[in-house]
Amino acid sequence: MRVRLVGAVTGAVALLAGGYLWADAADLVPGWLTLAPVEEPQPPFITAAPVTVASSSPLPVTALDPDAPRPSAAVVQALAQAVRDDARTGDSTNVAVVDYLDGTVYADLSAADPQVPASTTKLLTVVAAVSALGDEATLTTRVLWDAGAATLTLVAGGDEMLAAGYGHGGAEVEAGTDPANGWAGIADLADQVAAALDDAGVTGDVAVAVDDSAFEGPAWPEEWPDYARNRGYAAAVTGLAVDIARIRTEDNADAEYTARYDDPSVNAGEVLAAALADRGVAVADEVTRAAAGSGAVEVATVESAPLSEIARHLLAVSDNTVAESLARVLAIETGLPGDPEGAATATRRALKAIGVDITGIELHDGAGFSEHNQISPATLASSLLAARDVPALDDLMSWLPLSGLEGTVETRYVDTPVAGYFRAKTGSLTGVTTIAGVIVTAEGRPLAVAILADGMPYGQTRPKAAFDEFLTALAECGCEG
Template sequence: MAGTRRGLVGAGVAAATGIALLAGGTPAHPLAPGAGAAPSAAAARPVLEPAVSTPDGVPSTAGVQAALGALTGDKALGTLTFAIADGTTGKLLLGSGESSPATPASTTKLATSVAALSLLPPQTRLATKVVKGAGPDEIVLVGGGDPTLSGLNPDQIRIGLAPVDGDSAPASLPDLARQTAAALKAANLTTVHLDYDTSLYTGPAFHPFNDGTDIGPMSALMIDEGRVTATDDVEAPVRVPDPAGQAAAKFGDLLAAQGVKVADKPKEAAAPAGAARLGEVESPIIGRLVERALTNSDNTLAEAIGRQVAVAGKQPVSYEGAAAAVTAELARLGLPMQGVQLNDSSGLNTHNTIPPVLLTDLLAMAAAPDHPQLRPVLTGLPIGGFTGTLRLRYQAAQGSADGAGIVRAKTGSLTGVNTLAGSVVDADGRVLVFALMTKGAVDPNAARYAMDRIVTRLASCGCR
């Protein structure tokens, strides 16, 4: 069977999109060496060759229902609503409560990602810059909403064992300091007053469900996503209470190392309109940011991406404004929005609701040939047993090892809620998309593994 199995996105697509892979096909977090290492049990499996289309392998409702049997009734799931659709046509094959609003948790990021990739040009990058201030010896560090701006030098930022490419390399604050210092010295300035501008964002900085680890205060200016250190464990990062102040202080130190003294403590102030630029660095392109947000279920990055949708959609650049902009863009795309209620871009808000069928529609749209700009939604999905939030799932002990390297899906977890939405290729080479949404499970791990067994069964069936 292994010789005939196919995954949705394989090495050819990875090369075309510029995704750097570790051994076993694992894209690592660029600021956390070794993150996402594949378990040894999965490492020997082939990883995700291109999917094939087989006209005689069209799945049917009866076939899917027969394949799943009693798995959807597993008591470990609590209450399950779900949708399973043909990934080629988007046609619903099987569902239960598929149109009923449910708490999506982090599968909300699929909605944010589709809206961003649809609305923003593919080469969109988020710029952090330094401009001249109001006085002759004043400069302003201006945040452009890039939370991946790194406090590391470019040559220290890596994916796995190889340097990142031009599309995925995070911007470097030390590089910005070097540019700025060179411009200041050319103007015979070696002592300056430093301000910093965070005015791009509006509204509260703290998420209503902020815990200081999964997400910290949002700011248009931050380094390393507001973590205490650039190399904090991505599974349990510690966030600083003032990310903009942290970034400005770091920038002042970097200027000093370049021979430019900052006369006093940096303060927050808006940059003058039309001020001359002294230096600028840019984030990875929007598709790479989406991939990183989905693979690692990165809440801070997802909220930042949502705010860029708000900018483009001319909404307030806040939690609520971003949610409104995402909702409006999905409606413009013709997606069914009944029962959809978004309050943030990451899925941390427990008041979000999305029906399972919208999640499968989002995935089918991302795979459709007439929406090539949405492909990072698929390439960013974690791979079962290999990457991101699925790297420790799809194991033999969980009864789902046959899904390792085959399943790609976005996870979601909140208290009492577990969700999974993604794609799988059946034994006939046909892509299926699915959304499984549970609530009320007694044991969250048992619920997750029960969902994984459902998806693994889809992978092993012809479903005709």
């Protein structure tokens, strides 16, 4: 029996039989899911779209049958060759299709050749960070008090999604709201700080500083294009930001892409200073950037969402800022510099530690903006298989967006056999189209698939259509030789 790819992996692969889920999303039965398109323009070259993520993790799961019929390698290889030969792609189209349960290779079209991966890089960032740090790990934002200097220092811990007010802490959030964003809040810090200063009898003026020195920079990666900054596709990465440094107005209250503060850390410090003033604390002068003195003591802390929610967020909406920040957190937590080089080294080490084939990999950022990144389809497929055996990554299949329902593939596969049967991360840059994930065939066999094409003309419509015809053939495939 064919099952829809919704659940987690624990030992044997766990997946969901989701007929009702699909019917609900198609508005055929009562429910809160929908396939109605989001009325937001797709930014050029970026795969992320501001969409609601319909989490399916609470739903019951059923294990895939390891004896489900296998496709014919000859047939799948021929399908892969056809997508390369298609006039809409080109000779640079490389493909890996392997059995998700046991690694049997069904198609290898220059699968070991590294090429520009675009945002499929984020899949490796997540697999590396969560495998090394754990799915329940959180990011700590602290405030230190130096009585001698009468200075409060807000210390970056990697949380780019602080709320300006109170964090929700994982409580039920408003429909359509991303739970990872705003888990912890500046107001929570301000309450703790005000109480600590009151207990200490502090009545005079205090200064506010920020310390993001652990995130060595450059805050704006040298590999990132200017258009990403100009169009609000990413923020400077400082390890400390409110709402990923978005500049909010009445006109863009819910926008995914909007202008960002030039200095996210200082902006966060200014939000803290204003919150303290609201609580009767006398705050003097402007917020500065400086490390706390040696005698400073901790007076407030908040914890981010767990990495499981952060991973779900960045994979669903392809969040460039959060992905790069997470890669740098991995570097810092494993004793490396919090810069792009340290992040790349930490990512490679973490992937290798769990058995991912990293042959030929080159990383210059954790988000996939760099046109100098090099990742092969084989490495992407290998990361999916390696993740099966890492307990912290048991829920990876529910973090990846579900075709026809969630994230960057929410509307891409509506009314096709792929809808509901493919968990995937997409990627696109100028002349680059990629996708990697796990698809279930008509006969119930899960396949790890990675398709990368670069060196193509401007535009995503034609190569995506060719990719999707290939994926549709796989989804429908009995594929008997």
